Amino acid sequence: MGAKILMTGNEAASEGAIQAGCMAYYGYPITPQNEITAYMSLHMRERGRVFLQAESELAAVNMVLGTSAAGFRAMTSSSSPGISLKQEGISYLAALELPAVIINMQRGGPGLGNIAPAQSDYWQATRGGGHGDYRCIVLAPHTVSETFTTLMLAFDLADKYRMVVLVLGDGRLGQMMEPVELHNAAPAVKVDKPWALNGCKGRPSNKLHSLLLKEDDLEELNTRLQKNYKKVEANEVRFEEVDTEDAEVVMVAYGTCARLCKEVVRHARDEGIKAGLIRPITLWPFPAEPIRQAAARGAKFLFVEMSAGQMIEDVRLSLEGAAEVRFYGRTGGNVPRWDAILQKTREMMPYSPLRRT
Numbered sequence: 001m002g003a004k005i006l007m008t009g010n011e012a013a014s015e016g017a018i019q020a021g022c023m024a025y026y027g028y029p030i031t032p033q034n035e036i037t038a039y040m041s042l043h044m045r046e047r048g049r050v051f052l053q054a055e056s057e058l059a060a061v062n063m064v065l066g067t068s069a070a071g072f073r074a075m076t077s078s079s080s081p082g083i084s085l086k087q088e089g090i091s092y093l094a095a096l097e098l099p100a101v102i103i104n105m106q107r108g109g110p111g112l113g114n115i116a117p118a119q120s121d122y123w124q125a126t127r128g129g130g131h132g133d134y135r136c137i138v139l140a141p142h143t144v145s146e147t148f149t150t151l152m153l154a155f156d157l158a159d160k161y162r163m164v165v166l167v168l169g170d171g172r173l174g175q176m177m178e179p180v181e182l183h184n185a186a187p188a189v190k191v192d193k194p195w196a197l198n199g200c201k202g203r204p205s206n207k208l209h210s211l212l213l214k215e216d217d218l219e220e221l222n223t224r225l226q227k228n229y230k231k232v233e234a235n236e237v238r239f240e241e242v243d244t245e246d247a248e249v250v251m252v253a254y255g256t257c258a259r260l261c262k263e264v265v266r267h268a269r270d271e272g273i274k275a276g277l278i279r280p281i282t283l284w285p286f287p288a289e290p291i292r293q294a295a296a297r298g299a300k301f302l303f304v305e306m307s308a309g310q311m312i313e314d315v316r317l318s319l320e321g322a323a324e325v326r327f328y329g330r331t332g333g334n335v336p337r338w339d340a341i342l343q344k345t346r347e348m349m350p351y352s353p354l355r356r357t
Contacts, residue, residue, distance in 0.1 A: 004181045009144045009173040010035035012180050013077075013103055016151030018043055019183070022101070023072040024050035026060040030082045031115040032171035033105035037077070057082045061089030061102070068098040069208050071196030073155050077103035079171070080121050081112055083129075090164055091130030095210035095221065097195075097228075099158035101151070102136075103167045105174035108333030116333025117171035117256060122310035125166050126284040133222055135229045136164040137236065138283040140254040144178035159191045161232055168283060170306065172256045172335060232285055239287035240279040243269065247276030249348050250294045251341070252315050253304040254280050260338045261304055267338075268345050275345055283311070288318035295323035300348050304341055305329045324348075 007015070014036050017025070025044055027037040037053065044051040050067075054060035060076045067074035078086065083104045093100050106121045108114040125138045137157050141147040147169065154165040197206050212218040240258075243265055244250055251261040258279040268275035278294065280287050291301070301323055303312045309327045316325055328344045330336050 004179050006177050007144060007148075007180045008035055008175055008177050009147045009169060010105065010175070011039050012144045012148040013151050013167065013169070013174075014039035014043070015180075015182060016148040017075050017101065017155070018047065018049075020152040020155040021073050022049070022075050022155065024052075024063070024067045024074040026052050026054050026063040026067075026074070026076050028054050028057050028060050028078065028082065030079045032107060032117070032174050033077050033079050033103065035174070036103065036105075057085035058089060061086040061093075064100050064102075065089055065093055065096070065098060068093070068100050069096065069197050071193040071198050073099070073101075073159070075101040075103070077105070079105050079107045080109050080118070083121065083124070087124075087130035090136065091128070091132050091134060092210055093164050094128075094134035094136070094225070095132065096208050097162040097225070098164075098208070099155075099162050100164050101154045101158055101167065102164060103169065106168065106170040108331075114333045115171060117173070117306060117335060118331070118333055119170055119255060119257065119306040120308070120310065120331065121168065122283065122305070122307065125168050126286070126314070134225060135232075135284060136166045137161070137232060137285075138166045138168055139238075140168045140281060140283050141173070142255050142258045142279065144173070144176060145180045147173065148180050148182070157236065159193075161228055163228070163232070168255070170256055171333075236282060237285050237287050237289070238281035239290055240277075240281060241290060242277040242279070243274075244276035244278060244290070244294055244299075246274050247294065247299050248274040249302055249345050250276045250278055250291075250299045251302045251304055251345070252278050252280070252291065252311070254283060254311070257304045257306060257336060260336060260341060263338045264341045264345060267342055271346075273345060273349050280311075286314045286318070288314070291315060291318040292322070295319050300324040301326070302341075302344055302348060303327045304336060306335060307331060
């Protein structure tokens with residue numbers, strides 16, 4: 001068993017990356033994720049690894065590209081408007097089939113917005129975000145402890161599929177403090193990367209480039225990418241279910257909102273309302289099947305998010321009109337209250353003794 005210490009989500013993400021074998025971190029300051037940069041500036045150098053505060057978000061992501069191309073695990077992090085600035089580099093990483101890990105501790109938007117927590121970057125994260133037909137694996141932890149383990153998973157998935165993995169948190173998760181058990185992790189397993197630009201060493205030279213002027217060559221790349229994404233969809237869907245076996249109302253939420261919904265499930269059950277929760281852990285690939293199964297059992301759905309309604313589109317696509325779906329969200333950095341979510345749940349059950357009309 002490892003030591004259990006009190007950490008913020010940002011610190012837990014940083015330590016998870018270090019224990020996963022991240023050899024280089026490139027950052028640029030933006031609230032509410034600056035603790036990642038601060039933590040990495042100290043602890044990466046202690047371990048003889050690379051820390052560099054880049055001159056811009058675009059520079060940071062391109063430094064990740066260069067380090068990954070050389071065969072090393074690399075990471076950058078930012079918050080919403082900073083992630084937008086990284087999108088060109090993320091598209092290049094996808095085209096070059098380079099593994100990388102990027103953390104987004106979301107804040108209120110659009111524009112510069114504010115520094116309060118939000119979940120309004122879902123579309124950007126799950127739809128690629130930049131130009132071209134590409135995908136990123138998107139992981140969404142909901143506790144500080146899970147943030148620690150999620151970063152270790154992120155690096156493994158990035159190497160396994162030669163893809164960008166986005167870890168989508170929010171300002172509340174990044175700033176809150178909870179106990180984290182720091183495992184005595186073994187050194188990261190060295191992954192064979194025959195494509196890396198690490199010197200010829202008696203073999204033909206490798207080439208990594210994304211400028212493919214012949215249409216058939218670029219289509220061949222796209223076909224290969226899509227086949228890889230199908231493998232991810234078949235093998236890497238992750239989710240958590242809470243009391244869904246007999247649930248008449250199933251909430252769908254991730255991250256901070258999922259924490260609130262777990263509390264709502266408990267209170268609703270105390271009132272006699274059969275409520276449950278499906279928490280996507282992978283936002284892409286999206287866990288459509290458990291939602292379909294709950295609908296087949298006759299459940300209604302309440303989608304909760306700190307946005308104007310983004311993940312609800314994937315919920316509706318999963319259901320294809322097979323069940324009622326309602327939405328409750330807050331925007332601008334406001335966090336939904338658990339009692340407001342509970343009232344929305346009551347309104348979906350006309351027999352609830354505490355339903356207010």
